[in-house]
C-alpha cells in the first residue's frame with residue numbers, strides 16, 4: 207500500500223475522538239438488528255455468505271456505468287444514465303443496511319475506519335441523489351459533475367471497505383486457515399464433561415469445544431467463524447445451540463449450522479467417539 211494512504215488509514219484508526227459518535231451509532235444499529243430474523247437477513251445467514259460485499263457491486267456498478275455513459279454517449283445516453291443513477295440510489299438502501307449491521311459488530315480502530323467508510327458512502331449518495339434531481343430537471347451538465355464527484359468518493363470508500371475486509375479481517379471466516387486433523391485424537395476424559403458446560407480442548411493444534419448435551423457429546427471448532435470469539439466461553443441453550451459470547455452468533459451443536467448471525471459460515475464440526483471413558487475427536491467427513 208502506498209505510504210501516504212497507509213498513513214491516512216492509520217490516522218483514522220487512531221482517532222479515538224470518533225468513538226463518541228461510532229459507539230452511539232453502533233448501539234442504535236445493534237438495537238434495531240436485535241431480532242434474529244433481522245440480523246440473519248442482513249448478515250446473509252440465508253445466503254451462507256456475507257451479504258454486504260455482494261450488494262455493494264450494484265450501486266457501484268450502476269453509478270460507474272452512468273458515468274461511463276456520460277463520458278462516452280453524451281445526450282444520447284442521458285436517459286439511460288439518469289436511470290442508472292436512480293437504480294444505484296435504490297440499491298443503496300439494502301447495501302447500507304447490511305453494511306451498518308456488519309459494522310456495528312466491530313470495535314476500536316476497525317469501527318472507526320468503518321465509520322469513515324459509511325460517512326464517505328453517505329456523502330456519495332447525497333451527491334448521486336442531487337445528480338438524479340439535476341438530470342430530471344434538465345440540468346444534465348450539473349448532474350454529470352455531481353455523479354462524477356460522487357463516484358470518486360465511492361471509489362475512496364470502496365478502498366476503505368477492501369481494507370476492512372482484507373487487512374482487518376471483517377467478514378472473513380476465522381477458521382479458514384485451520385487444518386483440522388482427520389485422525390482420531392484423544393482430547394479429554396469423559397468425566398471432565400458437565401451437561402451443557404462447554405469445555406475447550408486441543409485437537410492436533412486446533413481448538414475444539416466439547417459439549418455434553420442431552421447425554422451425547424458434541425464437538426465444534428472453538429474459534430467462532432464470525433470474528434474468532436471463543437465458543438467455549440459461550441452458553442448452550444435448550445435447543446442444542448451454542449452462543450458465541452462476542453456477538454451472539456448461535457451454532458447448532460449437532461452440525462455447526464448457523465441459527466443466528468452475524469456469523470454466516472457454519473462452525474466446523476467434529477466426529478466424536480468415546481473409548482474407555484476418553485473422548486476422541488476427528489474432523490467430520492475426514
Ligand code: FES
Pocket residue numbers: 430431432433434435450451452453454455468469
Ligand atoms: S465472534 Fe462474532 S459472533 Fe462470534
